Amino acid sequence: MRKTIKEKILQQKKDSQFYVKMICEGQSSLSREVFGRLFLQYMCAKFLLEPEEITTDNFYEICQISAEKAAKRPHGELDAAEAASKCGGATTAMNKKILFLLAVNREYGINVTAEDSVRIDTFTQLCDCIYQKLEEKQV
């Protein structure tokens, strides 16, 4: 089973890399709207989600949906259990959010700072931030 899980994640990495390549290669000609659609696909590959499973623009909630899908738990339950336990670590959703932003920085060669990440509440804001940073990188 461990090997199946690893293969699934390696495939997901390949899928997300496909979107990184599309975004980076078409960067100069991509409109904000097209970028948003491609970036959504990238995020879905990273979070092992289908676009139709993303039912909110709230970025933290998207991270929660990803964690809950894996855990097969009702919305909010996993976060509540982890938070109530006062675990030394953050919740799974919070860790996913942080690791996703680190991956974006590495894979797109940009720098979404800690200040940026605190400011970003929605997926739309995240797209705006990354689109802008990619434009700045080009200049």
Next chain:
Amino acid sequence: MSEQKRESMKQIEDDILADLLELEDQMSQYTFLVECGLELPEYPAALKKDEYLIHECQVNTWMHLEWIDDCLNWQGISDSLVICGALSLLMEIYNGRTREEIQNFHCSILEQPCFRVHFAQEQLKGLEYMVAKLYEHRLQSDCVHEQVAKADCECPFYK
């Protein structure tokens, strides 16, 4: 036909570490741990008692150890998905092993950066405590049946 030789505990540990390294980035490794955690066998509700609760873990985590046909049967569960993942991998290494195999095995996965990086200090302490508890359990059993001294313990976390 000869029986296929079972992998040693060390080989399984190395294989797990190789999987983590192959995944390379932290997000993929973290997802791997979480997904492995979902493969934990069901933990019996009857064993969710205070005596099996790991108080050294801040998150609710239970573990139950027993020997079946002289082989370890480690059951456990946690409210934290990533801790479940760690338990799942540790159980893959330890479950079904004899006292002798466990005594001769030096657990090093908790010391490896590709594993450690995914846990807060408090979480690592909890995991280390669980492994130490396992060795203690082995010793207690040995002390009753085989009179093995505690000094023989190979557990790197045993205090």
